Amino acid sequence: MFQIPILPGWYGLHPLIIHFPIALLFTAPLFVIIGVALAPARGRTFMISALILMFLGTASIFLSMETGEAARGIAASNPAIKAAIGEHEELAEATQILFSVLTVVFAGLLFLPNLVGVELGRRVNAALMAVFLIFYTTGILFLVNTAHHGGILMHELGVGSSMSHNVSASVK
Secondary structure, eight states: OOOOOOOOOGGGGHHHHTHHHHHHHHHHHHHHHHHHHSOHHHHHHHHHHHHHHHHHHHHHHHHHHHHHHHHHHHSOOOHHHHHHHHHHHHHHHHHHHHHHHHHHHHHHHHHHHHHHTOOOOHHHHHHHHHHHHHHHHHHHHHHHHHHHHHHIIIIISOHHHHHHHHHHHHHO
């Protein structure tokens, strides 16, 4: 008999949600680069768009962490998987902190000059954004490393399949 799939439980949303921070946070620097390249009046829209992408990406890291906690409770508990989950969690926490700080710093770079009444020249702004993007690259490297460790959990250690077995066994 054909059965309509329902939305997975909170634990099952982790594989779906984790792709949002990756997509959003990888896209944001492109908007920063476009914003710097354009005249300040036109570039500001791109900068604000970059901030929105960073905010949404960072918020989705928080959501990913919550769904990951739920998924962790269902994952198989052999020592190799426990160690891999622990490493994945540590990377995720560092990534969460980094992007939280980066988002606040970027917001400060965008709005602080206007709040204190200082007009930054185009070159100074470009230099500040270049330095910011160097730090942002560190965040991206943490994000990629976190995703890679999640991929190892899923594809090499079979956590996704062990979770579905544990869930189906508990439902029966």
